[in-house]
Amino acid sequence: MPGTLTNMLKRYNKKLYTIIVILLVLSVGLTIYTFLQPATTTVQVNDNTSLIETGYDYKAEIIPNILYPNGGTVDAGKTIFKKITTAIPFSLKSTIHSKRQVTAKGTHEVQLIIKAGDVWERSFQLEPKRRFEQSGTEISVINDPYKIDLAQVEAFISQVEQETGITPDQYTLEVLPDIQGTIKYSGVEKPFQVQDRLIFQYSMEEIPLASEKGFTSMVSFTSSQVMTKKIEAFGVQLPLRFVRISSALLSIFLLVTSIYMIKRLKIDVLSTETLEIEIINKRYASRIIPVSQKINIAQKSIFSLDSFKSIIKISDEKELPIFFNKDHKEESAVFFIVDGDYLYTYETPKTNNSDMKKITGSDKAYARG
Template structure:
């Protein structure tokens, strides 16, 4: 029977292993497949570009005998410069056509460190609303009047008695509004600054002259991924759960079949005598040859419990004999002219022939 079981387990092992590999591969593939896919429906960018260009209006001097408005570098001479004309441009450049609307104003802020500051409006609040790929929000020329500014600073120093080694001049265009594109709206808020350091005898540029602010328009759609194999399409989560459960079941089945395939046998069911010997082994005495029943009355019992009861009442040992030829077993108690017996379920005769002497026997005492 062990051979038959071994062959059956081998067939089971060989049939389940390929199935496990297939189901396991599908399970791994389903877990590696993303559960969702994000598709970019709209992707556009608008750039808000602000550029400052400035010159210097000078009185006639040895460097510029005719005076007037001239191109200058990053350093201006305070004593010969009367004003700084500014050319300010702010443009919205987009990949696609957009609608821009809002307000803007331009201010000159004079700062004495953290002590005080004064604001001069260069342009009052203006509104704008334009549509296109290149939208001009600000395009104008403004002027910083240094004569007026120097007079104001001198008066503050005289009245307060506090003289700063450096003042800051900030030209600040402030833009508030929105940009609309493809049913999407983005806030428009820009405050780029052109900064000069106003020193004792020089005015030096202290910032960049061009700035760019990006406004992103992104819209995406996320959809659940199905599991597709050949022409079969199933929900991904269903495939994940199903293939994982099946893989576990198949793996356990293979482990079970491999266990008995490896041992090559199935543990046989214990016989009744083996169970009795194991349970009452501490009371057993072995005999190797069956006693002579001649002239004795043999009383057979149907259950071992009956025989055990007689042994306890009469304080007699219970002998166990196993015939080595036909594997028959017999439990018996000898009490004078009486022999009490119990024979486990077996094909051997109830009372074995005493001539078949060689075998194994145990006695319960």
């Protein structure tokens, strides 16, 4: 009976204590993790974006021929036939699109560059340098028509070949818009440059397009913002500071609880022994005779039994009374049967009263029901 009570109490407290220790370890781990993490983080926020789009649209001025009897200006595909084409008119449009109003200023000019492979190159101005300054969300930097005069190009190339005696395998015609300036937003000014080229290969029979016709670039305005770092748990985002404080307080609470349980477990074990005496006396009151003094054990053969059930069994078999003597000093009790020269005893485990006082803070032991 006492062993059963003690074991049940130990098992129950051991399970509860194990759960608390596991929670304590997890809580301490979370606390350490949160304290190692910065409470805030700096992120770059995109306040405004300016998109610079540059596009070309070109045609071909041709002489009357079997394909185009009337000649004139026609839409050109990716390949222009050199023998029937006199010029390449094109339009150049460069626009700044912005989510919020900005101010753009700078200069722009347009050049035609004739290249003879890696041998030589020469630039011709199609538009002189001009200044611009505009504000808004849609700023047109360039939106003008231009023309490549193929007769002048052919005349220049022929003269260079005659004077140098060098005839490269291939030439290229490059339209170069040089746009340089700044975009200003909310007191911040950022530079930009556009040099997106329209390129044609120039050979004896055809002039094919060798580049894209549309280009984009971007200027972003960002700012730094300090954000409170958060931790996601079960689909909910919690501020790191809140998790840090909560886990620290929980760790302290669990630590105090575990210490209290260790002390409580010691008290419960001691109290269980006292409880055993009370249960036996209450259950078998009619069969137990209390005595104030222990029996004189001289000249008697003593049989020490390991449980009270053995005392009951012997009492039933021999039809003898059970005597009871309690040692208040040591908080232990002796149940015994006298059978002539034989003495059958069962003594409950002794409880050291000084240990009880150390744990409970008093001399009084107690039993917990």
